[in-house]
Amino acid sequence: MAKITFIQPDGSKQVVEATVGQTVMEAAKLENVPGIEAECGGACACATCHVYIAEGWREKTGAPSEMEEDMLDFAFDVRTESRLCCQIKVTEELDGLIVQVPAKQF
Amino acid sequence: MTMVQDRPPGQIIETDVVIIGAGPVALFAVFELGLLDIRAHLIDILDKPGGQCAELYPEKPIYDIPGLPVVTGQELTDRLMEQIKPFDPTFHLNERVDEISKHDDGRFLLKTDVGTCFLTKVVVIGAGGGSFTPKRPPIDGIEAYEGTSVHYSVRRMEVFRDKNILIVGGGDSALDWTLSLQPLSKSLTLLHRRDDFRAAPHSVEKMREMVAAGDMRLMIGQLSCLHGNDGLLESVTVKTKEGEERLPVDTLLPFFGLTMKLGPIADWGLNLEENLIPVDTEKFETSEPRIFAVGDINVYPGKLKLILSGFHEAALMAQKAHKYIYPDKKLLFQYTTSSSSLQKKLGVR
Numbered sequence: 001m002a003k004i005t006f007i008q009p010d011g012s013k014q015v016v017e018a019t020v021g022q023t024v025m026e027a028a029k030l031e032n033v034p035g036i037e038a039e040c041g042g043a044c045a046c047a048t049c050h051v052y053i054a055e056g057w058r059e060k061t062g063a064p065s066e067m068e069e070d071m072l073d074f075a076f077d078v079r080t081e082s083r084l085c086c087q088i089k090v091t092e093e094l095d096g097l098i099v100q101v102p103a104k105q106f
Numbered sequence: 107m108t109m110v111q112d113r114p115p116g117q118i119i120e121t122d123v124v125i126i127g128a129g130p131v132a133l134f135a136v137f138e139l140g141l142l143d144i145r146a147h148l149i150d151i152l153d154k155p156g157g158q159c160a161e162l163y164p165e166k167p168i169y170d171i172p173g174l175p176v177v178t179g180q181e182l183t184d185r186l187m188e189q190i191k192p193f194d195p196t197f198h199l200n201e202r203v204d205e206i207s208k209h210d211d212g213r214f215l216l217k218t219d220v221g222t223c224f225l226t227k228v229v230v231i232g233a234g235g236g237s238f239t240p241k242r243p244p245i246d247g248i249e250a251y252e253g254t255s256v257h258y259s260v261r262r263m264e265v266f267r268d269k270n271i272l273i274v275g276g277g278d279s280a281l282d283w284t285l286s287l288q289p290l291s292k293s294l295t296l297l298h299r300r301d302d303f304r305a306a307p308h309s310v311e312k313m314r315e316m317v318a319a320g321d322m323r324l325m326i327g328q329l330s331c332l333h334g335n336d337g338l339l340e341s342v343t344v345k346t347k348e349g350e351e352r353l354p355v356d357t358l359l360p361f362f363g364l365t366m367k368l369g370p371i372a373d374w375g376l377n378l379e380e381n382l383i384p385v386d387t388e389k390f391e392t393s394e395p396r397i398f399a400v401g402d403i404n405v406y407p408g409k410l411k412l413i414l415s416g417f418h419e420a421a422l423m424a425q426k427a428h429k430y431i432y433p434d435k436k437l438l439f440q441y442t443t444s445s446s447s448l449q450k451k452l453g454v455r
Contacts, residue, residue: 039235039365045162046365070304073276074363076244077328078299104244106362 002095006033009103018090025049025086035101042086047074048105052081054098121147122431123228129157131401131416132232133186138424140193149198151237156183192453204370228427231399235366243360255339256358268292275361281305295323389426390419398423
């Protein structure tokens with residue numbers, strides 16, 4: 001298990017218990033985290049599960065793949081800490097992960 | 107297969123069934139209807155058959171199609187197109203059904219956004235997640251400029267003559283329109299969030315040549331704010347690594363891909379549950395008799411949004427559609443493995 005904290009644009013926090021092997025998007029969808037839309041269902045084909053990885057966690061989540069980087073073109077207000085959370089697999093290492101939900105998905 | 111491009115306006119197409127959508131389930135509905143001697147017209151907003159499979163994940167493998175351990179979205183589309191070939195469906199692409207109304211004789215009158223009209227006995231809605239529409243950048247107040255200064259597609263290039271144009275995006279649409287509109291624009295800037303482009307390499311190369319020649323400008327950054335009055339854009343704020351820059355432009359073309367929206371279906375008077383169409387599980391008929399809904403767009407207890415579930419729904423729908431279209435004909439249940447009449451329809455020799 002890994003605890004993942006989702007921070008909304010208004011500052012409110014939601015902690016989700018994620019299972020190793022799930023994606024961060026799946027864990028968020030199971031707990032209905034607002035702002036994680038995942039229109040395409042996790043196929044890296046829509047950019048509606050865009051999140052910002054908090055300081056200090058970027059090394060553990062890694063950088064986006066080329067395909068994900070291409071898909072990030074379809075997200076809004078992309079930053080260096082941007083990821084599509086359907087492409088982040090939950091591992092024990094990610095226990096405590098903090099991500100910020102953007103003000104708007106497309 | 108018949109692809110309809112241009113047709114004289116005002117002509118009404120009379121048919122037994124119109125299928126709204128051309129995704130995998132809509133395509134398979136052509137097959138099931140075809141076996142029962144019902145020929146279909148399909149209408150889809152995209153420029154090609156295949157729906158989400160062809161538009162969102164043509165290259166991605168699907169693992170849960172019975173009998174096909176792995177197949178990509180495009181391969182599945184191609185195979186379905188091959189499978190329905192004997193039934194010669196007519197495709198009306200780049201069209202969206204805007205209105206459905208009941209005709210005096212009980213048939214339905216359908217009208218598309220480009221004015222094509224259909225008079226049909228049965229309607230099958232296989233519209234998946236709704237119609238694909240261009241993504242609107244979530245910038246405050248952008249709606250006010252849409253249609254005047256902000257455009258999501260190019261229908262007539264002349265509209266853009268002598269304009270100060272900003273194109274946003276890094277895919278083929280953004281690059282293609284950059285190359286096509288630059289010669290007639292007053293000024294053109296292409297804005298993309300990174301100096302890497304998904305678009306075809308030769309168009310990227312051409313764009314870079316135009317930048318080098320001073321014919322246009324390439325900016326790396328992101329759009330953050332629009333400024334103008336009465337629907338007329340005067341400038342935009344662009345965030346770049348160096349900071350913010352105000353760019354005087356009067357025309358904005360954002361290309362951020364497509365998203366699915368239910369669209370006009372919401373206005374057809376059908377019962378809806380959270381943007382889905384409730385159906386029964388015997389015939390997959392909606393609250394309106396003779397209008398069916400199959401695939402991702404429908405909902406019923408236990409519904410799974412799987413392509414294979416949609417195939418099953420299409421088969422049962424066809425049985426009931428047959429009753430509406432041929433009320434006097436008795437339907438004999440047959441297998442394609444053994445029925446010579448079905449095999450004849452399929453062109454088996």
